[in-house]
Amino acid sequence: MRFMLMVRATQDSEAGVMPSEAILTAMGKYNEELVKAGVLLAGEGLHPSSRGARVRFSGSQRTVIDGPFAETKELIAGFWLIQVKSLEEAIEWVKRCPNPFEGESDIEIRRVFEAEDFGAEFTPELREQEERLRAEVAARTTH
Structure with missing residues (x-):
């Protein structure tokens, strides 16, 4: 199972x-421990x-909203x-992780969807496309 560990932003x-x-x-x-254990995929x-943006979708409309964003507790820092x-x-x-910031901080843990989680809607054609795209990405990152 893959999990995304998200470090919540602070002020x-x-x-x-x-x-x-x-x-x-x-x-x-800590990152060395993750690598040596063979569990780290990325980080x-x-x-x-303030250096980013959001794109809001409403039907076929797209609206770009420049940062910064007000709700710090809703933002990801890493x-x-x-x-x-x-x-x-x-x-x-996560409990072994050093505190990412001085004072209080939160790390949220969320499971990443796998192909089998999508059921019959994820057709064999879509699975093949997904596998092909993952292979292309992997080939680019190993060079």
């Missing part, structure tokens, strides 16, 4: 305050929402994508 992360050397060192050590920090056997294992990995 400091949204203000562009960079992590301290101590936090970066602790995160580097990155994100720039503040993420890991891991592959483990269960939600419980994902929780155990």
Whole structure:
């Protein structure tokens, strides 16, 4: 099972305050543990929402909304994508994570959909397309 571990933004992360050397060192050590355990698929920090945008969909209309966005607690400051056997294992990995920020912070854990989760609507043709696209992406990232 794949899980997305999402680091919730804080006022400091949204203000562009960079992590301290101590936090970066602790995160580097944690990331090494994830890699050595063979569970890390990806992981990155994100720039503040002031450097981003949202695209709002309403029927066929598209509206671009420039950041920053007001609700800090709803924003993501970084993420890991891991592959483990269960939600419980994902929780155990998150509990081992150093605090991403000074003070309080939250990491949300969400399971990633797999092909079998979509049922009959995910036809053999759609499955083949998905597999082909994943193979193309994998080929690009290994070069």
